[in-house]
Amino acid sequence: MRVILVDDEALALEHMEHLLVKISGVEIVGKFQNPFRALEASLRERPDVIFLDIDMLEINGIEIAEQIQSSYPEILVVFVTAYDEYAVKAFEINAMDYVIKPVQRTRLAETVRRLKKRVPSQAISSDGSGIICCFQTLQFKRSMWDSEFVDVYWRTSKARELFSFLIQHRGRPVRKDILLDMLWPEVDDKKGYAQLYAAIYQIRRTLSAIQMNITISSLDHSYVLELNEVKLDVDEWQNGMAALTSGSDENVVKHQNLMTLYRGDYLAEEGYLWAESERERLRILWLHYINMMTDHFVSNGKYTEAILLYRRVQVLHPYVDSSYFMLMKLYDLLGDHHSVEQQYKHLRNMLKEEYDMKPKPTIEKWYEKWKSEMNRHKNGDGNNECRSL
Structure with a gap:
């Protein structure tokens, strides 16, 4: 248990x-x-x-x-x-x-x-397909909502990176010479092709060992990876979120369930340079859905739920100032003045330590206006105002 x-x-x-x-x-x-x-x-x-x-x-x-x-x-x-x-x-x-x-x-x-x-039995249930997880790091699970990850042994880091690259280009031919230039640029073609073939062999052995029915076919001068019935968390998340076109009450729980799939940026722990554009695309999409859900929560007066969303943004991206500013405004809506001050201090400290900078003028202006209003309220001179994001 x-x-x-x-x-x-x-x-x-x-x-x-x-x-x-x-x-x-x-x-x-x-x-x-x-x-x-x-x-x-x-x-x-x-x-x-x-x-x-x-x-x-x-x-x-x-x-x-x-x-x-x-x-x-x-x-x-x-x-x-x-x-x-x-x-x-x-x-x-x-x-x-x-x-x-x-x-x-x-x-x-x-x-x-x-x-x-x-508590139900702890036996690992499988839907017969399995799932590849690429958010945060490369991992495998037996089913979508299984909490346990499958133990996988990669003989070389090159084989792991090659598999990750083929996953990103799933269903499409990837030229072998492109793979050589990316993974073995320092060796001659003969030795490079030998290492490429060895890495493909290792990947197939690894997939067979964990019983993931993924095929890598060689055709002409390319490789094609097919997921078959195996799922990919990126696809499940992206397709699921796109199907929920609004942040309505009936969709909000589905949104929250799907958002848990986003454990971190795409292959963030791997640090592959070739994954950066896809990483950025998915991050922008994720923030779009965060904003959509936040707007829904705020419009319905559910400020705590909106705060929880942006606390998650802050955990995943602690060096981005927008999450601090959003939390300042959300805590203000909730009437939690102490947390507004705390978020502002955290922002100033983060910017000073990481970038030797001060908060943006727009943030400073908002904070100074908010501080002035709080002082007037304390002195009994202020009027309660309706605030918004």
């Missing part, structure tokens, strides 16, 4: 971990004091159970649970709270159980016993 622990109190988090590691059949796959990081991890890792503190400073645990269960209702929630009065609300959102602080070993063991009856 895979679990995630969330509590903004470090001692409470350590105590819960100490109790759970002594119970057989429990694997802790994450523990967090930051509830927003916990939400991201829960949507990414899809644990069986999340033990969630209710009374946290940044956001109420019940809001986090609602976010998780709107996307993945199969994730079981157990609330950990110092207040018995929260129990009724907990069961309103289909929480599996709740335990009162300080957590007792016998009470927690009983909760785990109940959970094990609800």
Whole structure:
């Protein structure tokens, strides 16, 4: 049973971990004091159970649970709270159980016993196809929503890069001389072709070992890679998002599910220069969908959901100033003045440390105007205004 622990109190988090590691059949796959990081991890890792503190400073645990269960209702929630009065609300959102602080070993063991009856078998399910993951890094899974990755052994880094390049050009012929110039520019043609053939052989052996039915055919002076029934996360994400043409209520959950496929920029950890244009294209598309969903949330007064989206943008792209500015404006809409100040300070520090720069004039102007309005409100001179993004 895979679990995630969330509590903004470090001692409470350590105590819960100490109790759970002594119970057989429990694997802790994450523990967090930051509830927003916990939400991201829960949507990414899809644990069986999340033990969630209710009374946290940044956001109420019940809001986090609602976010998780709107996307993945199969994730079981157990609330950990110092207040018995929260129990009724907990069961309103289909929480599996709740335990009162300080957590007792016998009470927690009983909760785990109940959970094990609800958690499905851990056997890896396969839809007979498998999926290649290219967001963030190259990996394989047995099915789309499987949380486990397949162990893959690449004999050489060249074989891994060659496979990645063929995946990017899937279904299209790629000339062998182009592959030679890209991967073995320093060797003569005879030796280069020998290394190319050896790399293709290694790729086929690797795919066979993990039972992925992907074919690489040689025709004329080219290779063609066919995915056959194997899926690609990039295609699934792109096609799925394009089919949801609006950010309506009926589509928002589907949007959120699909957005979890975007674990990071395309092949970002591989650092292949030839992937940069595709990486940038998909990043722009991702930000477009983020903005579309944010507009929907803001227009419906769901500022917390919009903030969670841009917190994810900030995690993936911590050196881009736009996410800080957007979060400043979203926190302002929420009335969280402290977080506006915090985001501005984080932005100034990031720009100073990374680029030795100051925030853009548009951001400085907005902040100075906001600061002036806050001071007038404190002095009783300001009027409440309707704010917008």
